[in-house]
Amino acid sequence: MPVALSGTVALLAWRAGSLSRSGAGAALLVGTVCLTAGRAWGLFLVLWFVLAALASKVGQRAKAAATGDVVAKGGPRDALQVLANGGVYAAAALVALLRPEDAGVAAAIGAAALVAAGADTLATETGTLSKGRPWSLRTGSFVPTGTSGAVSVPGSVGMLLAALGFALSAHWVGLIPMSAVAAVALAGVTGAVVDTVVGAWWQARRWCPSCEGETEQHRHRCGTTTVHYRGVSWLGNDAVNLLCTVAGAAAMGAILRIAIS
Template sequence: MWNWVIGFGCSAIVAYSAYKRRSLSLSGMLAAITMGTIFFAMGSLLWFGILLAFFVSSSVMSHVKKSAKETYEAAYEKTGRRDAGQVFANGGIGMLLCIAFAINPSPVIVAAFVGVMATVTADTWATEIGSLSRSQPRSVLTWRRIPTGTSGGVSVLGTLAAMCGGLFIGLCAAGFDWLFPIHQGVPVYLYLLMGWIGGTVGAFADSIMGATCQVMYRCPKCGKMVERKDHCGVRTDRVRGLSWMNNDQVNWISSCAGGLIAIIVLYLAGI
C-alpha cells in the first residue's frame, strides 16, 4: 500500500513541476501521475528510474534552443506541452510491460521494456536535437534533401542524438539494475547493447513510418507539408498517409519495433 502512496506522491511532484514549466498539459500531467504511480508501485528502481530518465531528459532536450526550433515545431501535429495521448504513446507500452513483469517476471519482458523506452528516448532526442542541424535533412527513403521538420527526415546530428538517447537508456538500465539487482539473467553490458541497438533501430523505424504511413497535410497558404489539420490559420489538405496514422500511432508501433530488436539482442546473447 505504501508503494502506491509514495509512488503517487513522487509522480505528482515531478508531473506538477513539468506542468508548471509548460512541458505537460493538464491531461498530460494526470497521465504522467497515473503512469508514474504504476511504475513505482509495481516495478523496481529500474522501471521507475528509466521512466524518469526518459521524461526528464526529454523535457531538457525540448528546452534546448527552444526559440530556434519554434518555426519547425509549427509543422508538428502536437507541440510544446505534451498531452495525455503523447504521454501514453511514449510510456504506455512500457507501463503494460511493467504490469506484465509484476505478474510473470522474465528477462524477455525486461529486454522489451529497455528497447521500448530506448526507442522513445532516441526518437525524442533525434527530433529535438536534429532540428538544430545546420544542413537540411534527407528523406530516409529517397535520400533527397527535404525541409527541416518534415516527417521521415534524417540527419547526421539527429542520428547521433538518437544513438546517444538509446545508449543513455541502456546506461540507466545497467546502473539501476546494478544498484538494485533483481533482474537476474541480464548482464550489465547487455543493457547497453539493448538500449543502443534497440533505440537506434526503433528511431529509424519511426522515420520510415513517418515517410510512408503517417498522415501528412499541405498548407494551402504557405505550401508546407505538415502533420497538422490546420496551419497558418487555415485547414490543411491531406496529401498522403493513412488517415488514422498520426504521430502517436507511429510512436506506439516504432517503440514495439525497438522492443522486439532488444529481445533479439537478448536471444543472440544466449539469455
C-alpha cells in the same frame, strides 16, 4: 506511496509546462504502475522524462522558428503523447509486477522501448538544432527541418549516442545488467530506424490550402484547417511514436530469443 510520488512529478511537470493537464493524468498512471513495479523502473522513467524534456527546452525558440510550419505538436505533451512514448514501458512494468519470474526479460524489453523513444526524440532535437539540411529517406531530396522521415548526419549521430546513453542510464539506475546494455541500445536504434522509415513512407501528411505548404498540423498556424493528402490518414505522429517503442521492444524480444536459443 507510488501514487504520491508520481503525482508530485506529474504536477511539477505540468507546472513547468512540460505536460498538459491530460498529459499529467497519463503520466500519473504510467508513473504509478512503474514505481509499483520497483524503484529502478520509476527512476529510469523519471530520468528519461527529464532528459527528453531538457532536450526539448534547449534552443526551443530557434527550433520553433525552424520547424513551426512542419511539426504537428509543440509545447506541453498531452495524454496521447505520454502513452505513445511510455505505454509499452508501463506494460512491461506491469508484466514484471505480475510475473516476478519474468522480471528480467520484462526490464530489458521495457528499457528497449523507452530507449527507442529517447533515441528518436534526441535524433529529432539534434537534427533540428544543427545547421545541416535534412533529406527525405523516401525521395532523397532536401526537405524542411522537422519533416517526419527526414534524416541528417547530426540527427543520426545524436540518435546513436542517445541510444547508448539511455541504455547506460537504464543500467545505472539498476534496471538492466551491464551485459544487456549493448543489446538494449541496438534494439533502441532499431525502433528509432523503424520510426524514421514509417515516417518517410506512410505517416499522414497534410496540406495547407492557404499557404500551399506541407504540414502535420490539423489546424495550420495560419488558422486554416488542413487537408490530408498523402500517407495513411490515421497514422499520425503519436501512432508512429507508439510504433517506435513497439519496434524497440520487439527487437529486444528477438535478440533475447536468439541469445537464449
